[in-house]
Amino acid sequence: MAPSAIENIPIECKTLNQENDWIVTNGRGGAEYGKILVQNVLKDRIASIDPATCEPGEEDAFFVADMGEIYRQHLRWKMNLKRVKPHYAVKCNPDPEVIRLLAALGNGFDCASKAEIDLVIGLGIDPSRIIYAQPCKTRSHLRHVAKLGVKQMTFDNADELYKIKELFPSAELYLRILTDDSASRCRLSLKFGASLDCTKALLKLAKQLELSVVGVSFHVGSGASDPQSFVKAVHDSRVVFDQAAACGFDLKTLDVGGGFISDSLFEVMAEALREALDDCFPNSIRIIGEPGRYFVSDAYTLACNVIARREVEDPITGVNSYMVYLNDGVYGNFSSIIWDYQHPVPSILSAQHGIRESAVEYSIWGPSCDGADRITKKTAFHCLLDVGDWLYFREMGAYTKCCATRFNGFTNEHHVIYVSSEAGASAILGY
Numbered sequence: 063m064a065p066s067a068i069e070n071i072p073i074e075c076k077t078l079n080q081e082n083d084w085i086v087t088n089g090r091g092g093a094e095y096g097k098i099l100v101q102n103v104l105k106d107r108i109a110s111i112d113p114a115t116c117e118p119g120e121e122d123a124f125f126v127a128d129m130g131e132i133y134r135q136h137l138r139w140k141m142n143l144k145r146v147k148p149h150y151a152v153k154c155n156p157d158p159e160v161i162r163l164l165a166a167l168g169n170g171f172d173c174a175s176k177a178e179i180d181l182v183i184g185l186g187i188d189p190s191r192i193i194y195a196q197p198c199k200t201r202s203h204l205r206h207v208a209k210l211g212v213k214q215m216t217f218d219n220a221d222e223l224y225k226i227k228e229l230f231p232s233a234e235l236y237l238r239i240l241t242d243d244s245a246s247r248c249r250l251s252l253k254f255g256a257s258l259d260c261t262k263a264l265l266k267l268a269k270q271l272e273l274s275v276v277g278v279s280f281h282v283g284s285g286a287s288d289p290q291s292f293v294k295a296v297h298d299s300r301v302v303f304d305q306a307a308a309c310g311f312d313l314k315t316l317d318v319g320g321g322f323i324s325d326s327l328f329e330v331m332a333e334a335l336r337e338a339l340d341d342c343f344p345n346s347i348r349i350i351g352e353p354g355r356y357f358v359s360d361a362y363t364l365a366c367n368v369i370a371r372r373e374v375e376d377p378i379t380g381v382n383s384y385m386v387y388l389n390d391g392v393y394g395n396f397s398s399i400i401w402d403y404q405h406p407v408p409s410i411l412s413a414q415h416g417i418r419e420s421a422v423e424y425s426i427w428g429p430s431c432d433g434a435d436r437i438t439k440k441t442a443f444h445c446l447l448d449v450g451d452w453l454y455f456r457e458m459g460a461y462t463k464c465c466a467t468r469f470n471g472f473t474n475e476h477h478v479i480y481v482s483s484e485a486g487a488s489a490i491l492g493y
């Protein structure tokens with residue numbers, strides 16, 4: 063992006079409190095405008111920090127979150143999967159601002175623990191908009207949701223049915239079935255889901271226990287890449303709907319889970335899912351989904367400071383390269399490299415030595431004392447990075463901040479600056 067294009071966009075900042083600097087946009091919209099806005103805010107923030115003289119923590123890594131991006135993803139979902147009502151998977155990024163926006167847009171929520179449920183309800187969202195989509199629930203959490211009236215929940219085994227019978231017999235149950243998740247980034251079916259061999263027996267048991275089964279759910283694996291996995295899972299769900307009817311249940315809802323990604327494969331997956339749904343389920347059946355990363359992945363950008371540098375010479379080629387150390391790593395917001403198989407791509411936010419004709423090679427490391435704390439094995443920039451420079455990473459909204467630890471005494475409370483590149487989101491959020 064040309065620097066002049068960035069400088070041309072005026073931004074107006076107004077600070078509401080010490081935690082959050084609310085940025086008011088000038089009403090322009092769109093993904094490209096969003097990128098420029100985020101760039102502007104990143105640069106604005108680092109200009110206010112002098113790593114040479116600042117207090118400990120002032121130069122910590124920070125996020126800029128463009129809520130307009132989430133708004134655009136919401137519209138994109140509506141255009142492609144009108145029949146499917148999203149229930150945002152809170153675990154992916156439990157930022158209250160995300161929940162607030164998605165709630166105002168009419169979405170529901172997928173929660174898996176007491177804390178997630180309390181967070182959503184604490185924001186004034188009705189319990190009927192929550193699905194407790196954890197097939198293996200903690201007993202005390204189950205008692206807690208019975209009190210709150212969070213009725214919708216999933217199950218995939220007989221013991222869970224006995225537990226629910228004892229603690230919340232009026233719950234509305236979704237039978238989670240196994241899927242072929244072999245084409246997904248993070249497989250879930252090793253841990254959850256009833257195979258079609260045992261769904262009939264589970265439905266019969268639920269009937270005997272006089273429990274209320276209201277639907278079927280599945281999850282094709284997080285970061286799914288094969289549209290056929292959705293097609294197969296929808297057809298399997300149809301089989302289970304018919305089994306349930308034979309047992310005397312009248313199922314009303316199909317939950318197609320999460321696994322949606324935000325790149326252009328989304329449209330391909332959505333088309334396959336849409337067609338499978340229309341083939342197998344009449345319009346009278348309510349369809350819900352549990353997208354997580356789809357909504358937030360692209361909305362968050364992370365800026366990190368270069369805290370140290372080491373020059374290394376390859377003993378064979380004699381070529382020089384650099385190891386640079388950032389103030390965030392795999393024990394922090396980059397745990398996604400290990401648990402979520404992400405490959406965050408570094409870009410330069412500020413470099414004191416400017417552009418160079420020839421490329422310089424780098425490996426990029428986190429701040430902890432662990433040798434495994436490496437962000438990028440090999441990358442090259444047309445500039446010589448130095449201590450005090452800043453890098454940024456896009457697409458850092460999913461399974462990042464929520465998984466960060468305090469290992470080695472480094473913080474996991476990274477500041478988020480919220481911006482909005484869409485007037486629709488600004489109107490809802492008040493910035």
Ligand SMILES: *Cc1c(COP(=O)(O)O)cnc(C)c1O
Pocket residue numbers: 151153154172195196281283284285319320321322352353354355356
């Ligand atoms: C993690 C999870 C999701 C969200 O998955 P994404 O891949 O982020 O869309 C949805 N439903 C359940 C039950 C999950 O465990």
